[in-house]
Amino acid sequence: MALSSYNHQDIRQEAVLIIKNAMVLSMDSQSNYWEDATIVIRGNTIESVGKMQDAEEKYPEARVIDGAGKLVMPGLVNTHTHVPMTIFRGYADDMPLHEWLYEYIFPIESEFINAENVTLGTRLAMAEMLRSGTTTFNDMYYFVDEIARVVDATGMRAVLSEGLIDFAAPGSPTPEEGLRISEELIRKWGSHPRITISVSAHAPYSCSAKLIQDGKALADKYQVPFNIHLAETRKEFDQSIARTGFTPAGYLESLGVLDKNLIAAHGVHLTPEDIDLLAARGVSVAHNPECNMKLASGVAPVPTLLKKGVKVGFGTDGVASNNNLDLFEEINTAAMLHKLISNDPTVLDAKTVVEMATIGGATVLGLDKEIGSLEPGKRADLIILDMKQPHAHPVYNIYSLLVYSMKGSDVETVVIDGRIVMENRKFTYLDEEGLYARAEEVAAQIRERGVELAVLNGKKNLHQS
Ligand SMILES: [Zn+2]
The missing domain is CATH 3.20.20.140 (Metal-dependent hydrolases)
Incomplete structure (x- = not known):
């Protein structure tokens, strides 16, 4: 599948993205957390977050992500x-x-x-x-x-x-x-x-x-x-x-x-x-x-x-x-x-x-007016975690679960500035093809030079077994 290229003048600037039926941890000043909530994003901005029944009727053109069995939180x-x-x-x-x-x-x-x-x-x-x-x-x-x-x-x-x-x-x-x-x-x-x-x-x-x-x-x-x-x-x-x-x-x-x-x-x-x-x-x-x-x-x-x-x-x-x-x-x-x-x-x-x-x-970073929590008016930077996993249940305390049980690999989908940049662990704009092989090629050159430098400087030889 061909990757999209990121375009700032994209006509979808006013596009609406809805995430429904999700557990949502806002990290706002009221510590709002909903077990079943909807987030509406227009362009790069969060329009609303919380309980909402009629989001899809209100925004018939919206792209909808079903968040059932998922947790949404700030990136x-x-x-x-x-x-x-x-x-x-x-x-x-x-x-x-x-x-x-x-x-x-x-x-x-x-x-x-x-x-x-x-x-x-x-x-x-x-x-x-x-x-x-x-x-x-x-x-x-x-x-x-x-x-x-x-x-x-x-x-x-x-x-x-x-x-x-x-x-x-x-x-x-x-x-x-x-x-x-x-x-x-x-x-x-x-x-x-x-x-x-x-x-x-x-x-x-x-x-x-x-x-x-x-x-x-x-x-x-x-x-x-x-x-x-x-x-x-x-x-x-x-x-x-x-x-x-x-x-x-x-x-x-x-x-x-x-x-x-x-x-x-x-x-x-x-x-x-x-x-x-x-x-x-x-x-x-x-x-x-x-x-x-x-x-x-x-x-x-x-x-x-x-x-x-x-x-x-x-x-x-x-x-x-x-x-x-x-x-x-x-x-x-x-x-x-x-x-x-x-x-x-x-x-x-x-x-x-x-x-x-x-x-x-x-x-x-001085960016707290723009990001860091899920609130209307803020930029839509959020992550969606897969909760259909043994280590994600039961949920007594959402913060405890995130710190002591969940892992980076539980992140399924990532939205930044209102754009889906990773969906179901597939990147939208980043091509992995050849990336890891190229990293190994460069590492081989670095390893070889590291051995030479170690010999030259009489240092511990890290990469020669
Ligand atoms: Zn440093």
Whole structure:
């Protein structure tokens, strides 16, 4: 079957889509949940949601999805990713962050990250995210124009940014060039209905003070979010104290960049004073529990951050350190991890976790007026889960079911901006043909070069048995 191509000027802009007879979890401020409800979508907007008997008579031209035996909820929001890194899935595992990043990931990125491989990795990531119910993601990487093209064509929603860093990065030989690219991206994609361009500095330890401040100034100029990895490891924390006299968060405060437009990824090593500072400045945190566990970076103080009023969403981080983009797995892990680490089973209760993955994530990205809940007037970004499965019954508490029982693979159909982008697990606009074979071809080249680099640098040889 031939795939459709995504067309913004599609005459179906005013088309009506109805989902009837479905369990609907709205994630609105009233926590509305219906066991049998109807959602009416016109164009890209939710027109109504709730109990409705005569939807089909009222909209005779509508496309109707029978939601019997299905659960409809807002699409999940991934607040921290590096999507093209899918091509490094499993390339370097079981080592600490600093060694992983500087001795394995940066060297191989410098040789293999180009426009073609970014497009490949992004397509693989879009397929994985749609299949597991993510409708919006916040990304920091290189060759962002290519990422934006794939997002545009596949129907996803995204916040995208070029990663600013002090050394030559793929596609961006100098930090100044990175800033120029960032501004060009904002101008080129700024008015896209599903793409927001933001600005990102990689981290306080990999960016000069000037680069961080210039990046923040650019973000402020265009009123877009500013991302940075913050206080991810103990090593970063200790080095920050030694080099600057400040904690990583205190250092950013000294640079004047902490405010409500800042999204700090990780926030693992925060002092009580740092947490108060982030709360006072309105900073958001992208919590990446699986990446932090895998790299043994530590556990972010999420219950305290939430208690202090810091906005926290979930991220997967890049696939090379997770090693997947499944947010259902992430929310399950987060709920379990924080209970274990705090010796308190009441923290990060199921409803809080589902909020963080939907409306909370949308708030972190500054998109909560548009997405994150199913309410009239909001963009129609939703996922439909198959409930005709043993692990989906009985339903005592819908939030508990989602966090502790359901899986990304239960997602059957995905609607973004009013368009069905995946139906019964078949993509509308994304061609899987040849995608996985091509990923293996590129991986074979990367593996071969990895072995050469390991020999050259006298490092642990990861891929030669
Ligand atoms: Zn990251």
